[in-house]
Amino acid sequence: MELFTLLKKFQRIEPHGAYTEHSKSVILSMPRIEPEPTAWAEVIRLFGTRPVWMTATAMMIIVVGVGVFLNLSPNSTISSLDPVTLKAEADAIDIQIQLTNLTYNEPLRAGSGESTTPVAVPLKKEVREQAAALGLTSASSTNAGAPNVITVDEALDKLISE
């Protein structure tokens, strides 16, 4: 006989009827052991089996309660938006701005030919010489408000006529 068929024949094993009845009546007459309530089970019992709105209400009460406890009422929140208070707070802030591009310009200031300062100095000297040659030596003092000031047009006319 095939093994699988033989194994199926074990299904014919059954307990005695008298034993079954006696065992069942004894078991059902015994008291049940109530499970120990854990902390998590208590939370589930309190919130998990209640309707959603009750849970939401309980959560709202907890949040408002914590807010009151921490003195975070709506009035105190609005008062923090007062302009005077804001200005005082802004003044109290120590603002330090660093001009990072100064570092970028630093080599030019210390450099030899690239800086505008070394270029401007010889140009100024040349202009002064030309001005002196043209009789415009008082040009620099013209800016100081001297009465013998000639205009550029006059200077050009004089130069052309030479």
Place this chain on the structure above:
Amino acid sequence: MLNSEQAIIARAVGGEASAFGLLYDYYQPRIYRFVLIKVGHREEAEDLTHQVFLHAWQHIGSYRHRGFPFSGWLYQIARNQIIDAYRTKKPNVPLHEMDLELFASGVSVEITTEARMELDRVHRAIRTLRPEHQDVIIMRFVEDLPIREVAASLGKSEGAIKLLQHRAMKELKNALGINE
């Protein structure tokens, strides 16, 4: 599985004895077979089966349905009861001297003497297997439980049960001297 089993279990969890009685009537024979095939003694199987259902009734308040059949929970209790029984009381009777009493008079019907001897031989071979292999053989091939239910009862994956079942059958055939 019982019709509307979940509702019956819920009533039993709530403490309704008649609901647990329905579960007892449905599952007791298969738990009894499971225990008897593993321990081999009718009286011992009766005691252990009684303990299984007593434990189940007393602790059903802590039962949580996790998508697996109720039988899985009962099989787990049965396995633990058998392990505890063997831990406290080592069998000191050699296997070949044990009267297996599987098919005592009035219990099973229409089994010829020849078939009874054949079943005794298979039973002795099953009892030489490792407990885990015994469990799989009984659940899968005696009780015809689906792999998913066996996996839930033994706390293993379905793939592990398939592998276990293959090895168990191979081992059983070797014990019976059946060539594949």
